[in-house]
Amino acid sequence: MTFTKTVALFLAIALVACGPFSKPPTRETIEVRGTPYERGLAHGTQLRSKVRSFYTTLLTNSLFPYLSREQPDIVSFLPEYGAERFQNGNFAYELFLDSAKNIERSLNRATREELQGVADGAGMTYDQILVLNTFFDSVLAVRGVALAIRLARAPLLKSVEFVGAATDGVDNDNDGQIDESGEGRFEPYIPELYGLAVELAPAAAIRLVLTEVDGVDPATVRIFLDNQLYTSESPEMVITELSGTDLEVTLTPSTPLANALTTTLVIGAGDKKLISAPLPVRASFMRDEEIAFTTRGAGVNRRDVRRPPLTDGRTRPPPIAIGVRGSMTAGGKSFIAHHFSLLDANTAHKHTVAIRHVPESGPAFVTVGWAGIVYGLSGMSERGVGYACDPADSLDNSVVGSVLEQVADISKAKLLAKGLPIGFLGRRILEQSTDAVSAREVIASAEKVYGWTCVLGDSKGGLEAIEVDSDIFNDGSKGVFNLSTTELDATGRRYASTSDDDFVLGSNYVKNVPDIASLLVAGQRIVPQRQWSGFFYRSRRAVDGAKGRLEAGKGTIDVEFLQNLISDPQFVDSSDSMNAVVLDFENLQVRSAMGQVPATAGPFEVTEVKP
């Protein structure tokens, strides 16, 4: 062999040895056809590795261990969870399996067959796929119970007083009276959907009372107002311990607020008792309470106060759904836009999928979701019916209901979800509904596992919205609160619209208020959504922001406008954004951005609903 030939041989080998290298897609689009089992099997087979990795990385490696941290708290309330079966890291899986089995009773045969198909295709057990398909509602319900238990031992904002409001010659609470006794003082403090007070003196002091049985730690008090942070070290803040439980905080900003200002007062504090198990060591911290108000010259009523963006670096936008039609849009078209955020855990975005179902009978439809889950939190059918749903924290949920049913023997009580998860209701909408009204009825007529808000639309211009909970006290509502764009609340404001042709819903109730009466169950405090949900204030803020944008774009809104709107950082949770969807009813197209975090960091891609 000559030297030249040797070199040539080496080069030839080098060229042959360079293999292709490409990133597998983090978003997939698949089409499944046939019977429910066949469609499930195709889903599980085509996405086998993703179904398995989604289950492992989201549930086994993330959610199950995370929720196992709640076990000590839950055992203190429900001793059954101290049993052997729930030990050795099995707490969360066993808990969710119990709930999944309970939910399974509400699933029809076709759904169960589809789940079996997914399990067979992915090489997993039916139980695992069942847990994967019920965890959204179950986790939210259990997390809600755990959060309520946790917040019950955290400081509570007992009262808020805008000092001098009772003598300022202004009707600060829009009750039609000026400077009546107690004006400007709010005790007990009840979180408000809109503004708490208006037309306040810019230099007025604000006095708060916080309370907790273990005492409020003065060093943890934190107030954020008009882009200014005040702590216990700040000279503007005077802190007085009124008793072993009550702490008074008086804030007098060194420079008066601006006139005609709409702003938010944010209050946070922890108690004096440190918790060391499970780690890390921490006090029990209250939810950041956010109070919106205006100063002299703003000229708006409490009901019209819109929460401005908050820049304290501690808040993230919630999921949001927007429906528009008619006068709001260019050409009178109908759209639903949805940015869904909940938990990415650095894994959900790698497992996104748009699935076009082509059943043997009935319309084709598209769901936007995740590998192994047979539904999405949004979707559209060939009949031109679509939906988008977001969680609305509520203790009026089936898990709390199950505890109440077992309260006679709390030692044996368990947290059991019951009813139909919202995603399965979404599937039923796509399979059965012919318009937005019938879609709403699908949700209204079912037993719900958890609290949700949904916007529903159709290609004929139908636009509906609904808030639901589990109605565990049978209060006559059946847990159904239909919204219309024209309906006004007691203060004369539209519930969730800026016009007759739009809905803006976040992750809080606007009509189902209060969603549950305050009461004590086995020593645990049960309170309405607005008093505990971590979504409440951020949802109000996001909704207010979106309403402003819709009003500015009225008559010109189109697909591009909506894509830009739900991609705006004001509405994007940079850590837990899961997907962003625009349903184009006229063209029967589902436009989705997903496969990265945040979802809108990538392009919107079109999935045709028609096969």
Add this chain to the structure above:
Amino acid sequence: MKRVIMLVTSLTASLALAMETQVLPQSTFTFDFAYLSTSLDKQWSGDGKALPLVEESRRYEPGAGLQGILRPRPQAQLDVLLIQALYGITDRLTAAVYVPIVLNSRVNTNISWEEGDYQSQLGRKYSEDDFWGWASSLGQPRVPEQWQAGVRLADIILGGRYLLPENEWMSKNHFRWAATLQVALPTGTNFDPEAAVSVGTNLWELHAAGDVEAHVSADKHFFVDEYGVYRINIGADLFYSFFRPREYTAGRGTVNPLLNNNAFFVGDKYIVDGGDWIGGTISVDAVPFLGPTRASIVSGGNLEKANALPGMLTLTVSYTRVQTFQSDWQSQSPLWDYDREKFWQPGVKNIVKATATVSLLRVGVPVQIYARYQSGDLLPGAYTRPANVFTAGVRLVAKFW
């Protein structure tokens, strides 16, 4: 945190012979004992930027945003004893066996923490201690600041070099060429799939040499005296390294449930086809000092033969460029595979070595001692991990019949 695994680009099979084409005289043995101290603290990106060996790990609280970012900057240190035995079967064919023994492996993880989102349930952002406290409540122990392992055998290499026949022009111009074939035996170990930090000792993990390597080498002597001893030699070597696919066991999270639990979707076993290499070396040997020469047992009492022995001091510098091919992880999860393959794309190693060899053969002592420094990061590479290696060795030459 992502599991911290080192693939230590470090040990290079250190041929006991100077020049690219050197072979032993018939019936001659050489025993070489070398100590290698190898250190590694970076990997090259595709565009030649130095990156930490392990990717940052973003940790999330389910539904509560970013807890923070763990940024490991591991530094790995391996101490290796390389024992080499070579035998001249004929004057043109030499056989060799290389036995690398990893005496000690240490990895300092050097993990730093960047705070993430505010956590309302804590009333603060997670500090690093908060995070590990949280992790411990989920059964995940803190990643140790240092990992250490003791004596372990690496893959043993068998080799043979054949000095190819020279034609008249080659002989006249002091040009020679040789072919070398090396084959590794799978005596090394894989990393521990359950450990947060672990280093294996197989050739792929050491990134030292291929499982099978074929070399074609050439040397050209300059300033050759009447005994055939050169003052300058320029050598070149072209080689192809083949890596066999290796089977690994996936982690089940028995020790590190949050870091190493992937068998369910990766599969119990997976294959790593590391990608072959093609490379070349250019070297220059200079002999500034021939030294005194005397007839001795080494030269069979023959002064003329003693004069043909290597000079007393040889200085060598070399540059090696290795082109690595695309790696291929083969598990049940293409996404998981990709997250590993992206760090082992077709890449480049640039290795510069300087060696000083003192040979006492001319004065009748059958010993050579040498020291070498190999720099892997003097010149940036791509998608590889540059190790710096200091070597000190002693070489005994013996002829028993």
